[in-house]
Amino acid sequence: MTTMPFEDLERAYDDLAAAIDRVGPSGEALLLAKLALLLAQRLDGIATFRESLAVALEDLPVAG
Amino acid sequence: MRPAGRGPLESLYFHYPHFSARPVPELDGQTITHPVAIVGGGPVGMTAALALARYGIRSVLLDRKPTFNDGSRATCIARASYHIFEQIGAVAPFLAKSLGWRRGRSFFRGREIYRFDMPHSDDEKYLPMYNLQQQYLEQYLWDAVARSPLIDARWESEVSAIAEQPDGVRLRIETPLGAYPLTAQYVLAADGARSAVRGLLGLRLQGENYEGRYVIADVRMEHDYPTERRALFDPASNPGGTVLIHKQPDNIWRVDYQLRDGESAEAAVEEANIRARVGAILKDIGHDKPWELEWWSIYTANTLCLDDYTHGRTIFIGDSAHIVPIFGVRGLNNGLADAFNIGWKLGYVLGGQAGAGLLDSYTPERRGATLDVFANASKSARFMTPPTRGVALMRAAVLSLALRHDFVRRFVDPRLMVPYTYRETLGETARRRDSEFSGGAVAGSACVNAHLADGSYLLDHVGTGFAGLYFSDGAPLDPALAARLGALDPRFTLVTIAAPGAAAPAGAIADPHGTVSRRLAAGPGSFYLLRPDMHVAGRWRRLEATEVTDVLALALGRSQGRTG
């Protein structure tokens, strides 16, 4: 699998931050969920998605 | 429920007949052993009685009420159910009255996000779906029941006790004319979701209850919109909730809406609230003319069923065996398939053409169908009413994306009823031979239909028993094999299909354009064995005579090809 050059990842970081600011707290969760579905759809199988999800969950507190 | 001032049976458009209890021999102290007693004369009980009558079996049909079920209840009837109505000799009035359809559209905040067309072609005899109020359905089944000399229908006759006996079942029947015992070799419990028989036998439904409460209301109005399924997600008239709208005959429209969180069920079903909510929805869909309220009810979604549909000689069919969410319109359609499945099997067993072991296939097949319904319906239920914040967020993401993007639109699909494939009761031979095909009707599935050159349909020709579809390679089927199949099942019907483009010999079906062989992925010498319910018992790319007789024997609940 090819990875994105770091400079592009930095742009993605900024774009996502700007988008989150644009929709505000009431829309950010929806925005991220839509984005995740769009990206998931571009993968060629569920495995990469599940691995990424597991990594994203690392070090996050579990909701009480 | 009905508007204030109208009695429970005072419909705007339907006249409920009244049936009284009649004197019966048991009230004079006579003892008769009935082959079959059916508890419950709802749609499923009546269908079972008619299916048994098709196989020459008498039944006594008991219902505690003096008339049909009140209110409209089930509305959408699937193609497979129309095939059943045809087989039990009742389809004509259904076709005359019901509204056929095949499309659906879903809207999110007023914008169309999804459209579906159910699979349909010229090779199908019936449309994928028909809308008809349940009381018409019961009326038409009743008309067929009343015509049958084999069905002893007893209204105002309530089953209050049940006792298993070595060779039958003894029931206690309460009627306005007195109480009496009734004995039967078999009992079919078709007494609905609150089944008394289930309770009397100490059996319990197992499964899950879902979040979300819905109101269904029927209204009468002049409203111009095609017959199709309309689903509104988050409409202005029901923010955050869903609404479903269906057209029924007689200018009756079904409006189904989800209650808001925290809305009390008691308040929701008050007439004033129903009128306000329904009025807002009708305005939302552009109806600003008058409308009348016919009937309403409230429901929650459940997936509940019995672990075993058979308890000794008592067999559960319809809502007594399973309660399914109405999403996907499976409640009634699933029950009708139960009735026909047990109908032909019990018909064969009581008629002596099959071993009692045949009945063992009822639970795996029909409970299997119910579990499949559950899988689909629970996905639909979770989509209609997200049970957690996470599911709600993902649904919101899907609905938002669906405004412009195709890839998420299937999430919105209502997963409407399709007939279930009976894989669990297939033998090893049937499975192995099935894998030699690519395409056609897989073993266990409801056989596909085909439009024939003479205007009739393939499945019009299969008779009432098992049937063989023989794709001729020029020669007729070996008469010795035909005789063996006929000896195993006296109703056996052989359907010979001429090779594509070849002249059809007398009695054979011509296939000038190869449609039939294409639909069934058949070649010269192929053979399909169909059951009386038109499910495929087995199929062979090239006929193997001994295997065909063995598979037929197995499908008849016998162990070997010769005797039982």
Ligand SMILES: Cc1cc2nc3c(=O)[nH]c(=O)nc-3n(C[C@H](O)[C@H](O)[C@H](O)COP(=O)(O)OP(=O)(O)OC[C@H]3O[C@@H](n4cnc5c(N)ncnc54)[C@H](O)[C@@H]3O)c2cc1C
């Ligand atoms: C309010 C409501 C709305 C519904 N809406 C839909 C819908 O939109 N779509 C859909 O697909 N399905 C719907 N359903 C489900 C559908 O109506 C049922 O699946 C269908 O009626 C089941 O038929 P049945 O014959 O198994 O049971 P029922 O129709 O319930 O019939 C059972 C019969 O048994 C009789 N009975 C009960 N106890 C006894 C006894 N002890 N002795 C003698 N007789 C007895 C009753 O009088 C009744 O006639 C709805 C159901 C309800 C209640």
